Amino acid sequence: MIRHALRGPSLAVVACALSLAACATTDGPGTPSADGSNSGGADTDRTLPAGLDYAANPDPFPSTYQPLPRDDLAIVGATVFTGTEQRIENGVVLVSDGRVEAVGGPETPVPGGYRIVDASGRFVTPGIIDVHSHLGVYPSPGVTGMSDGNEATSPNTAQVWAEHSLWPQDPGFNTARAGGVTTLMILPGSANLFGGRSVTVRNVPSITMQGMKFPGAPYGVKMACGENPSRVYGGRNQSPATGMGNVAGYRAAFIAAQDYRDKWDKWRETGEGAPPTRNLQNETLAGVLDGSIMVQNHCYRADEMAVMLDIAEEFGYRITAFHHAIEAYKLAPQLAAAGVCADMWTGWWGFKMEALDGIEENAALVDAPEGSCAVIHSDDAQLTQRLNQEAAASLAAGRRAGMAISEERAISWITSNAARSIGIADQTGSLEPGKRGDLVIWSANPFSVYARADQVYIDGALTFDRRDPRYQPQSDFELGQPGYGLSAANIAAGAR
C-alpha cells in the first residue's frame, strides 16, 4: 500500500487510508446510490461509487510483488561497503528472512542453518539503485509500438502513470540486474512540464508490472525544466515555447491543483452539494501539495533550479530531487541546505545547450557540503548496467581536483543517496539491520572497470548469478531470438 503522509483536514482520507477495506466497500446498506447523489448533511456517509473517490482507494494498482525463494544467508570474507560510509574488511553480512540482520567484521557470529557464501577476495555493496530509468517504458527493442515513455500530447500530463506503459519483458531489466541494479525508479519522459507519475520497481522478472512494484514506495511526479518542453510545444506553436512559458505552466497547474484540493476538502467537511468530479491530473499535483507525492524534477541549469525552488516555496511543496542536474555543482551548498538531491551523470555533456556545462566532478562537488545528497543516475539502458563505473569516474575526477573522497563514501551515490532520492531510504540502499536484503557480490572492487556482479540478491533471494545459468533469467522476448541459447564466447557454435 502507498504511504500517504496526509496533512490538513482531510479526515475522511485518513480514515480510509487506515481502513482501506471498509472504504472500498461501496455497495453496502446506507451508502449513496450508484448515481452518486448525496443527500448531504455533515454527518451522513459520503461514500462514493467505486472509483469516484480517490481517498477510497489510493492504491488502485497494488503491488503483488513476492520475494523469490530464499535462505538465510551469511556472506563472509568480502570487503563490504555498507552504504553508510563504512568499509569493513573480511566482513560478515547476515541476511535473515530477506532482511539484513547484522553486518560486521570477521568476529561476527554466524548462526547455525545459514547458507554460507564465501566471498573472500570479493566485494559486497548494497544493491544498486537507479533513480532515473526508462526501462519498460522505452524498452528494447525501441521500435514502432514500443515507445511508450512520453505522453507528448499536452504540457501537463500529470494524470498519466509510467506503470501503465511499463513492459515487464524489456530485456533491459535483465542486463541491468547483471550490473547489480536491484531497484529502479521508472519515469515518464521529459517532453512535458508534468510528464506523469513514476513507479519504483524491484528488479525481478515478472509477467505483470504489479509483480515488480516496490511495496510501499512513494510515487513521484516527473517535472521537466528547460529545453525539452519548450522545444516540443513551441515547435507546435503552443505554450510553453520559452522558459517563461514553462514557469507559467507550472504555476497555473499548482493553482488548479490547490483549487481542486480545496473543493474536495470542503466537500468532505460539509457534504454540501455534489461531490467534486475526480480529476487524475489534479489528483497527482494535489499529492505533491500534501507531500505524499515526490517531485522528481528534470532540470539541467542552476538558474532554473533556483526558480524551481522558489516555485516550490510559493506553493508549499518540496522538491525531492533534480534529475540530469548538469549544473548542480554551481548550487551545491544551496541544494544541500534545501535537502534536495541532485541526480547526475558523470560523462554526459554537450549534447544540447543546457548540457554545455556538464563536468565530470559534478557529483564530487555536490557531495561536499554537509547534508548533501549526490546521486549518479543513468537515464539509459546501457549506462544503468555500469553505474558503479560512472560513480568511479566521478570519484576519480573529484580526486584529481584535490578532494579526498573515499570509496565507501562514493558508493552512496548509487546506493543510500539514491534510496533517499526516491523516498525508500528506510527500506533499502544500505546494509543496516532491518533493511531489505538487497546486495551485490562483486568479483572485484566495484570502482574497477573489470568488476562484474557475480551474484545479485533482492530481498535476500538470489536473482542473478553470473556463473549459474539457473539464475540468469531470460524475458519472454529473448526466447528464440537470433543467437538464442548460444554463448557469444562459444563462437564456433554460432557460426552457421
Added chain:
Amino acid sequence: MRPLSLISLAALALSALPAPAQDLTAITGGRVLTGTSVIENGTVVIQNGRVVSVGTGAAPSGARVIDARGKVVTPGFVAVDAGLGASEVSSVGGSDDLSNSANTISASFDVSYGLDPWSFTLPVARLGGITRAVVIPNHPGAGGGGHSHQDDSDFAGAGAGGFQTPGLFAGTASIIHLAAGSDILVRPRVAMVAPFGEAGAGIAGGARGAQFVQFKESLAEVRLYARNKSAYDRAGLRDLSLSRADLEALIPVVEGDMPLIVTVRRAADILQVLRLAEEEGVKIILDGADEGWLVAPQIATAGVPVLMNPIDNLPGSIETRASRMENAAALNAAGVVIAIKGNGVHRAREARFNAGNAVSHGLPFEAAIAALTVNPARIFGMGGQFGELRAGAAADVVVWDGDPLEPLSSVTAEFINGQEQSLTSRQILLRDRYRNGGRPDGGMPLAYGQ
C-alpha cells in the same frame, strides 16, 4: 638517432604536422604498452615530433626526462567515429558539421572543411588519452552507445536532431590529430561511408532488396562515368542519378583505393555486405556489427575489419537482437581486426572504458589496447605512422597514473606529435571556478575570478 630518410618519408605521409617540438624527451621507468607489445620499465624517446626509440635503455644524455615509474605509457588513443572537431553542441544545427541533407552532395560530402581546431571538444577528449580521431560523417543507423540519449530520443523531429538522409552514401571521413594549434587535419577523404541494414533500406525506400540493387546501380554509374567523362561533359551520356561531384567522389571506391565504411548490424546483413563487396571489388570496413559474433569466421575469412562499440548489448532494434557484451572478444578470437569506439563526440573519452568492459567480457587486455591504438591506425591505412610506440611513428604518447582502461586512472602527461599538451579544458575551468561551492570571492561574483 634514426636515419633521416625514414623520418622524412614519414613526414611526407603526415603532411599536416604542425611545427614539431625539437626537444629530446625520454619517458622512463614506466610500463610501456606499445600497441603491439608490453615493455616493463621501458624507455620511450621522442624528438622532432616522432618516436626515436622504444626499449629498456637509459635516457639519452641531454634529454628531458619524464619519470614514469609506477605509471603506464601508451600510444595516444585513436577515436573512431567520434565526430571530434566537427560538432560542438549536438542539438545546435549550426555547430554540427557532421550531418548533411543536400540531395546532390552525398558521397562528395567532405567533413574536412568543417573541422574546427579550436573546438572545445578536443581538450576534453585529450583528457581521455585521445590524440587522433577518424571523423566520420553522421548518418542514419549510426546509433549505439552514446549517439542517442533517452532524454531526447522521442521527439527529435520536433526540433533539432531529425536530419534528412542524403542518399546511399553519407560522405567521406577525415583523420585528425588533437594537438592544440591551428591545423588538425592529418588526411582528408580516407574512407567513404554507406549505411546498410535497416537504415540503408530506409533510404532506398524501405527494403533491403531495393537498397542492394540501387547500390550496385550507383557503382555501375560511377564506372560508366569514369570511362566516359568527356561524353558526360558534352551531355552525351545518359542521365545519371548521382551528381557529378558524387560520381567523382566514388571513383576511388569502385577502384578499390578508398575503403567503404559500411554501417551494418544484423548477421544476415553482414553476410550480404561481405558478398556485395566481393562481387563489386570494393574494400570495406564494417561499422557496428552488433551481431558480428554469429558470423565472426566469415568476417575473418574476408579479411574485413570492424569498428564497434562493445557495450552495445541490447536489441535497440530488430536488427540487433543478438547483441552481446562478448561481441568484441568473439570477433577478436576469430581473427577479426577490431577498433573500439567511444560514445559519440562529447563522450569520445569513454572509449577506454568501453575497451575495459570488453576485457571484463573476455577480450584480452593487449587486444583491447590494440583496438584503441594500432588497429584503427592500420584499418585506415596509417599503420606505423601513429597509434603505436615504435621508432618513426608520430610521438603521440600518453602517461597514465594507472591502468588506462580503469576509470580511476588519469592522464598525467600527454604528447601529440611530440608537443606536450595542456591537461585542461573548458570543463576543468568550470570545475575550478566552482570548486569552493560557488561562493563569491571577497564579495565579488565568481565571474570576476580567473
